[in-house]
Amino acid sequence: MSADKNKPLIVVLSCNWCTYAGADLAGVSRFQMPTNFRLIRTMCSARIDPELVLKAFAKGADGVIVAGCHPGDCHYISGNYRERRRIKLLEMMLKQIGISPKRFALEWISASEGQKFADTMRNFSAQIDRLGMSPIRIKLMEENERKEVAHV
């Protein structure tokens, strides 16, 4: 069996204290999930600059999740309150750009919610599967193919 390269790819940007820990718990509990997400850790969701989300989409991510602690649980008291405003604004802008809102989600997953982490990944991945690859990724792949052909 070989890895399928054309599977949609999801980038998860998460805080260290809740969601990363929740993902760890999902692992410890051996909850099985689709393989196509990659998690990048920051200390708090509040570090996740909208620039980074745009960057992920621009580089071809088919879906992006920003995740942190539930309201009230942020390890740094109020980081997630700041973050959710930026993310809401960003959602408005992504809509203007034309990226399907289904490709992007903000999730609160606590350190004890291994199950929720697994469910979120399963559902989101299924959702992205239905959408298929992002138009940006398709374009990038075409460009790379052209470059390759030109190279040969």
Add this chain to the structure above:
Amino acid sequence: MSEKIRLAIATAATCDGCDMAIIDIDGMLLDLFDIADIVFSQTYVDTKYEDLEKMPDGYITASLVHGSMRDEENVHLAKLLRKKSKLMVAFGACSAFGGIPSLANSVKGGMGKIWQTVYGKDTASTVNPEGTTPQHKWKTPLGRTLTLPEAEQKIVPMDKIIDVDYYLPGCPPAVSTIKTFVGAVHSHVTKGTPLPPKGAIIASEKTLCEECPRVKPEKYNIKKINRPYEIELDPEKCFLEQGVICLGVATRAGCGAQCTKVGNMPCRGCYGPTGLVLDQGASMLSALGSILDMTDHELDMTDDELEKIVAQVPDPLGTFYRYTFGNAIINEAVEDAEE
């Protein structure tokens, strides 16, 4: 009088405001002619592309190109000037970042959709009963073929097309900057004084707040977003504190804060981002989102309430990327699959 430098002042897709800015250097314009010969310009002198083509490579000391790369002619001109010039200068926001025209990239459906809007019957402002649209090639009744340049699918800053040496941002660039820059090039040529490093943006490293005299609050917390016409604007207080979106915090200084100082109008961002951020629009979005109506009941805040808070920002893309969409991390609209 010492040696003169050779300048080109070229227009791409421009509103000509940049030309106005050059003319705006007033009495100094004559001084400019003392130190520089304008060897190519569509505005100031009667020169043609053939004249340009005939010039030896590197003949022009510096080409100031304003306007965006809207069509193949603009692109052609940029490439040609690059060959003929020692220094290529992206002059003005359009050339440096795509400018306002690059907001056209945000139209889903691209040029087709834009033409439909501009020439189509169903737009209120259009009178075009025959439904005439511009054609790339057109045969006259006499059998001659006329051509119009083809539009580019996407507007990008000039440096995505050719190598750019310097940037003079602004819509238009500040008069004083123009003077200093041309002066610097002249004294470089005549006296050998060093030029700024290649790629430099001829403006401040900091953001506009540096130049803006308005008084800032202890800590921001914007309770309500106001459009400038909706309230009596306090000329002393920071706009953000008054709930008016001001891009000054995310915009490079160098303009002398004319809008906020003299115009009593907020900054719209024409000097583009500072050197350390990836994207002006996203930076402003993040900054504004961060200080938007923090309440005392965050714990119980509903999604609806949150949505209401951010919905006060009209048109985030147009607001945050007014001059820089062509230069943004994602610089064009896409059409995504519906599930």
Add this chain to the structure above:
Amino acid sequence: MTTTGKTDKTFGSVLVVGGGIGGIQTSLDLVEAGFKVYMVESSPAIGGVMAQLDKTFPTNDCSMCILSPKLVSCGRNQNIEIITNAEVTHVTGRPGNFKANINVYPRYVDPKLCTGCGTCMQYCPVHCISGFNEGLAGKKAIFIEFPQAIPLVATIDRNACIGCQMCENVCLAKAVKYSDKQEERTLDVGAVILAPGFEEFRPELKSEYGYGRYPNVISSIQFERVLNASGPYQGHVLRPSDGKIPKKIAWLQCIGSRDPKAGKPYCSAVCCMYATKEAIMTREHVPDIEQTIFIMDMRAVGKGFEQYYNRAQNEYGIRYIRSRIPEVMEDPVTHDLTLRYEAEDGTEKTETFDLVVLSVGLQTSEAVKKLADNLGLELSEDGFAKTDYTNPLSTSRSGIYVAGAFSGPKDIPETVAQAIGASAKAGADCAAGRATSLVEKEYPPQTDVLGEEPRIGVFICHCGINIANTVDVVDVMDYAKTLPNVIVAEHNLYTCSQDTQKLISKSIKDNNLNRVVVASCTPRTHEPLFQETLRESGLNPYLVEMANIREHCSWIHQGDPANATEKARDLVRVAVAKARMLQPLARRSLPVTQSALVIGGGAAGMNAALDIARNGYPVTLIEKTGELGGNLKYARYTNEVGDMQAYLKSLIFEATRNKLITIKTNTILGDLSGSVGSFKPVLKNTATGEKEEISAGAIVVATGANQHKPKEYLYGEDPRVLTQLEFEKKLIEGNGVKNAKSIVMIQCVGSRNDEHQYCSRICCSTAVANANLAKEENPNTEVYVLYRDIRTYGFREHYYNKAREKGVIFVRWDPDHKPEVIKHDGKLFVRVNDPVLKTTLEIPADLLILSSGVEPNPDNKDIGTILKVPINDEGFFLEAHVKLRPVDFATDGVYLAGMAYHPRMLDETLAQASAAAGRALTVISKDKLLSEAAIANVNEDICDACRICLPMCPYSAINLKNVGEKQVANVDEALCKGCGACAAACPSGAMEQLGFTTKQLASMIDAVLEEAVK
């Protein structure tokens, strides 16, 4: 290990018994204050009851989320020796110099070799019952109690083990050790802190409720596990009999509390609130649930509790019924449960529920009683450690302190406050030995890597079979070798084992590596280990980056090795991309002024000052008024203490006599600059207006509260209407009740209403105390207490019982029918609706006593502004975290005690005062403090003081400073915790978070998608 010393020596180490939240907190603070800790825990892992809880009231915080960082800090602290499976058998000696004997029971797994990978648990064929999941789920004979366990080491339950050696065979680390033996140890310690916690009342003893017979009758702690996402039903609310979602749940309160017949006359103090919390949380799991709580009194006495209770009723539709259920009946077919009860108006009611939760009380376990016996401690008649009201942290044996539920039922913040307080008390006993027992490691000097081209070594872990069974480790290694700047890539059986650390060290030297990537498990537990390895190899510890290919890859993609391997390659590439950009970080060392400032000269302030001084550090104590004493000046008598004025006198005497305490009366805090470790408070004399700047490393706020002045019930208009304090004075002076035939007390005056939503906590107990005293003075006086709920929580219930025995009459009213006072023919009457008798009573009152509540000190606002600490909407100070940081502020170095926090009883105030002192001592007992490493950093060439970042910082770490004529943002390294909120907000890019810079994160994003678009 035994250390021997001369008998007159003061040891700089403390024995902490119990690894729950109390033990953990006290240990962390002790180490910070310069003491070595031996933490003895009877079970295989620390964490206690809190690790079992789902959410905590009143904020619904996730319990494990807030506990687990503390567990990890304990586990990785080299000055805390965690001794699990152990008990203390004997303690001899005196304060400062004790010898403690302990028994360590075998674990049958070598903790030095076990990596906690859990393979053995998968293969062990024996299923037994999990105590952690309260019997609702199974576990194996070899087990790790819960995923976040510290130490993360397996244990064999020899009672269940069948000796099949399966685990021994599958453990590649060779950690299983059947031959493990019991061991005895003797420890030299200067003090002992007991925090062994509580156990729940066994509900099967109340057989009328059918617990153990009816499957759908469960205990509240079992229900807690049901709610928990990592519990037996993964957080789904199901009932045990048929796994169906219940529609109607009843909570029965006071099971094993307020029940003299069951031998439990006291109130367990926490059950009302946890039942409310469980009912609220159930609603979030099952939206259309009907929740009913059967209570006697709703005792919502804590900060924010009353509001929580109100929300429970109004927003969550929780029904509270005042009745004690006599019995539960079960339908044997459906297993539904029927309750028959008497409603408050005397009518008989029957109602059927799907699930019944018994809110069990707290008691001392037999094991803890044995511990008390081993240590020769006195227990109270209720079986708790005996303490003194004015000395709540000391046991009957000097040098042995107690924290948490062992001295009486209490909730988490009270426990935490006591735990910190105990550390201050123990610290005073061991002060002479401070810092003498701490281990500090020596490291080789760090190689300077700045400006060097990155040379990266990648170490990929098999984790036994945990990773290697799914991920093709060799393929990932080969791939890593192709990545730019990677010099070597290796694979190891257990990257975290001791011998691999040596290999990594050697590789760093041999290959001249300046960056390291470890692809293994979660950085949350293992990063410190590899950072340590780098330090030992002469590299800056922050030059390591981890890729989590176990929890986030092999374990969750077990059936898909090809894609899992692909993912592991991606994760390694991302880690390498970040590693390439890593820069050395440093924890800056900041100087500390080793003295403190205490604001407020009441009971809290004086005690905090005394505790700091007893630890050997100078304190300045300022008091706004002309004399010390605060609210204590007005108190005469409590249930527990006959003469409060005598206590106050002795306290003032001690405080004034102590040479390390400088007392300044008529003095307030005028201004403040600086931050933790080096505050510069400006003190202002209110009489002379003179100002003086002093230095202090830490500040304690103990500004107290005021008594509410009643605005109703003819107070101030009729001389017979008094407040409880005024009445108390009369009683003590002996001219109180001689002539009064009938005394009426009205509760909740100025509390639990629109003006003050909170409950003032102390008035019920005060009323009971004064009622008892009045009855003692004149048994013929009728005393009526008109109440809403009698909130004599904890042991105060005894005094309530006593009052009822003495014939004090308690009449309940509800807020829709407030009592009315009428004056008739010059006589006072109180009219009140009696819900039991269903009539309106008109009670003559020769004296009308108003139980007026507590009001926040109006100065709080100004003090808060100066200290940059927040006030809540009630006007009390807002602590950093409701549960775990009750005396801290978000701003480091400023601590909180007493009524400035919220209404408190004196014993609680004293514990809090010690706690505030304890926290202050963690700062001022060292001459320097270390900043965080991954903090924010301003590029001053770019920043233009736009101020966007200022409100981002929850710790007020960002201020503006002048550079030439211009201003720029400035991060106070002592305060920044490294969340990065400011960096993301900064629109100019001037603010960066070190270790998580925009460049680093962007390079990770570039790398993560590199292959996907090919």
